[in-house]
Amino acid sequence: MTSTTQIRLGTRRSPLAMAQAVETRSRLCAAHGWDESAVELVPVIASGDKIQDRPLADIGGKALWTRELDNWLDEGRIDAAVHSMKDVETLRPAEFAIGAILPRADKADMLLGAASIAAIPRGARVGTSAPRRAAQLLNARPDLEVVGIRGNVATRMAKLQAGEADATFLAAAGLERLGETGVGTRLDPEEWLPAPAQAAIGIECRAADDRTCDLLAAIDDKPSHEEVLAERALLEGLGGTCHSPIAALTRREGGKLRLTATIYSADGAIRISDEAMFEPGDLDAPRQLAARLLDKAPTHVSALFGGQA
Numbered sequence: 001m002t003s004t005t006q007i008r009l010g011t012r013r014s015p016l017a018m019a020q021a022v023e024t025r026s027r028l029c030a031a032h033g034w035d036e037s038a039v040e041l042v043p044v045i046a047s048g049d050k051i052q053d054r055p056l057a058d059i060g061g062k063a064l065w066t067r068e069l070d071n072w073l074d075e076g077r078i079d080a081a082v083h084s085m086k087d088v089e090t091l092r093p094a095e096f097a098i099g100a101i102l103p104r105a106d107k108a109d110m111l112l113g114a115a116s117i118a119a120i121p122r123g124a125r126v127g128t129s130a131p132r133r134a135a136q137l138l139n140a141r142p143d144l145e146v147v148g149i150r151g152n153v154a155t156r157m158a159k160l161q162a163g164e165a166d167a168t169f170l171a172a173a174g175l176e177r178l179g180e181t182g183v184g185t186r187l188d189p190e191e192w193l194p195a196p197a198q199a200a201i202g203i204e205c206r207a208a209d210d211r212t213c214d215l216l217a218a219i220d221d222k223p224s225h226e227e228v229l230a231e232r233a234l235l236e237g238l239g240g241t242c243h244s245p246i247a248a249l250t251r252r253e254g255g256k257l258r259l260t261a262t263i264y265s266a267d268g269a270i271r272i273s274d275e276a277m278f279e280p281g282d283l284d285a286p287r288q289l290a291a292r293l294l295d296k297a298p299t300h301v302s303a304l305f306g307g308q309a
């Protein structure tokens with residue numbers, strides 16, 4: 001069978017990123033009646049994957065995940081780029097558009113190395129480089145020690161095995177996509193709020209590229225897209241970066257979205273939470289929620305956010 005490439009999809013090279021790109025390819029092929037060869041996967045090395053020994057927040061933040069893919073997309077070497085939306089900066093180049101958000105996976109965090117937060121031994125070392133997870137943990141268990149841990153899912157699991165930490169967190173979505181089921185304890189997202197846009201795969205294209213935008217529209221999951229836009233509007237209102245401990249959860253209730261958001265001080269001692277209920281597509285409501293959170297925060301907490309309130 002002869003077939004020509006219909007779309008070039010850029011992706012990071014980590015096993016999780018590749019799994020997400022393969023899922024995107026399957027959905028595109030199913031939607032358009034293509035065989036696999038119609039979608040060319042183009043693996044690109046991201047700076048965030050080259051630097052593994054320092055926390056992301058210290059070395060340039062989320063941009064390190066997207067910079068190379070952004071350049072390739074901008075230069076027309078790829079037609080679209082697959083991203084974990086959790087890792088995508090809030091403010092994106094105006095020439096790019098989110099062409100599709102895939103149906104969202106489990107938003108929960110998994111705890112590895114202990115049966116529950118309460119069951120982690122007193123004074124134990126918990127590995128995480130995420131300000132949100134560190135603050136949530138210290139808020140619940142100020143006796144614990146947070147130690148930095150980075151690397152892809154397999155690396156982090158190996159570091160836990162090697163005793164670099166007594167426990168650690170991984171996103172359920174990532175484990176699921178890698179087929180790593182049956183490890184860790186699922187933390188109920190209602191009690192342990194995930195990161196904004198956790199478990200959402202987004203595909204960006206050039207906004208002016210109508211053909212690719214149309215191809216991607218066929219695999220867009222509207223409810224997931226609405227949730228992600230609301231959570232990103234919250235981030236925008238907070239001026240949140242990867243330094244900012246922000247947790248958020250959206251549920252759908254009678255056609256409306258209910259967004260709960262929590263911000264923390266870096267040490268977890270201060271926790272400010274609020275929620276809003278609004279129509280899908282209303283991005284002012286999540287921005288106002290952000291403003292209310294910043295209003296309630298003492299200055300050493302609001303200083304962790306760029307804020308627009």
Ligand SMILES: NCc1[nH]cc(CCC(=O)O)c1CC(=O)O
Nearest residue numbers: 084086170171173174198199200
């Ligand atoms: N920060 C890295 C990252 N980016 C997305 C995921 C998991 C998949 C997702 O949330 O979409 C992970 C790993 C993790 O947090 O355990």
